[in-house]
Amino acid sequence: MKVVFNSFRGMYSDSPRALFEALVERGDDVDVTWLAAADRVGDFPAGTSTVEFGTPAAVAALEAADVVVSNDHIGFDWDKSPGTTYLQTWHGTPLKRIHNDVLWAPEGRLAYLDTEIARWDALLSPNAVSTPRFQKAFGFTGPVHETGYPRNDVLSSPDADRLRAQVRAELGIPEGATAVLYTPTWRDDQVFNAADGGPQHSFPLDLGEFAAALGEDHVLLLRVHQMVSDRLDLASGAPIRDVSSYPDIRFLYLAADVLVTDYSSTMFDFAVTGKPIINFTYDLEYFQNELRGFYFDLAEAAPGPLLSSSEEVLAAIAELGRVPWVPTERYNRFHEAFCSLEDGRATERVLQLFFPAGPPGPTAAPTHDGKRS
Structure with a gap:
């Protein structure tokens, strides 16, 4: 299985990082590639496969992936291949109106982002309050999974x-x-x-x-x-x-x-x-x-x-x-x-939904530099 991870246009962070580290800890047989900003490659653990964000190599990685995991709009053009699953984790509970619900946006921005949303197959939600707002704002009709955010598990570790x-x-x-x-x-x-x-x-x-x-x-x-x-x-x-x-x-x-x-x-x-x-x-x-x-x-x-x-x-x-x-x-x-779903087990719930192979159970806590404890 080929999995491509992206966080905030090439950072090693957020829920994609938490899911990646859990897969590594669990020892799953997956071929992982991260999209990495040129100035952030050093943040990734040694031995991690990366391609520079926004380059032809990044496009090729996305188009060859079985699973794409991102916490934001990827922000450059690529064609999603048949059979690819795109999991959008998103990156926060919305107080501010987002996407189609905003009061103002520059001309053409929302239409461009709609092309990215059309690729999503599933979306994570941190709580029941956010779910209907995501669905309406993004015009997303696919499954929304109320799991809490994997990134927040460390706060209860x-x-x-x-x-x-x-x-x-x-x-x-x-x-x-x-x-x-x-x-x-x-x-x-x-x-x-x-x-x-x-x-x-x-x-x-x-x-x-x-x-x-x-x-x-x-x-x-x-x-x-x-x-x-x-x-x-x-x-x-x-x-x-x-x-x-x-x-x-x-x-x-x-x-x-x-x-x-x-x-x-x-x-x-x-x-x-x-x-x-x-x-x-x-x-x-x-x-x-x-x-x-x-x-x-x-x-x-x-x-x-x-x-x-x-x-x-x-x-x-x-x-x-x-x-x-x-x-x-x-x-x-x-x-x-x-915060009712932020119980330290969001990563486990997401793995069981999208990467069910391997034994269930909590993963080891990461250090701040990505090494395992």
Whole structure:
């Protein structure tokens, strides 16, 4: 069986990575090829077969595959062969409207993406809330499997504490420091209407000043969306650790003590950890009512209050340092609605659906660099 994996245009990450590592651990007789971005080949484990993303070799690999596993639109043209199964894992619970449901998109973009959706044979869903929204937004009539996301299994792993310590040491986070992970989402208009044709991103605050205001006992980890990560320009010497190029965000969830985000789907994944989430929603009305639109009222459903200024965010983080964190009723409702399937066994469920050969059962936890524990 020939299997081609892809994650975020050639990264070694996310649910495709979790499924691949489980197949390796189980010892399945599969011929695996990864699509790899030229600058990310070093992230893949030694001995992994890769072809450069977007090249004729990548097209040939996809067209010869028995199974294709991807977590996003692949983004270049290829012809799906008869008999090939394309499993689309997708990459998040949608708060923001997606595909056909968005309020605005550049001309021709949705029609182009529809050609990719037409190749899908099955789609994974992280929860019952997301399933009908995926079906409608993508116009997808094939099977949608509510399995939870394989990528999130590590967050419930018995090895989570060891992995947390390992990643914090790698990032240079001092013992006892509070790691604040900031994951702002991208703005469609900034990306597609950029004057020079490339993706742009602006922040509602001075990141250096914000990081300094957190204090010496805090570390700010900045993870911008992959749509804009190539345009990040931080001042030299800013007290920030840019983790935008870190191969797999799920290990950053383990390393972090608190998440600050706006409308990113990272909040749904981070909630699996039970650690605090702060929503910095400075442009809520514009994003919700004009730019992208939401599937539900964030103010009602969010795991905590929505904050509109950096001063409020700093105060909320400081408060977390004064009293032990205990999940609130709001937080627990959020977790119940969106994380009920994130029990550490999503990978096992997906393997039984699409790769049933081999004995069932949980797999060994990966390390952050892809080696097995």
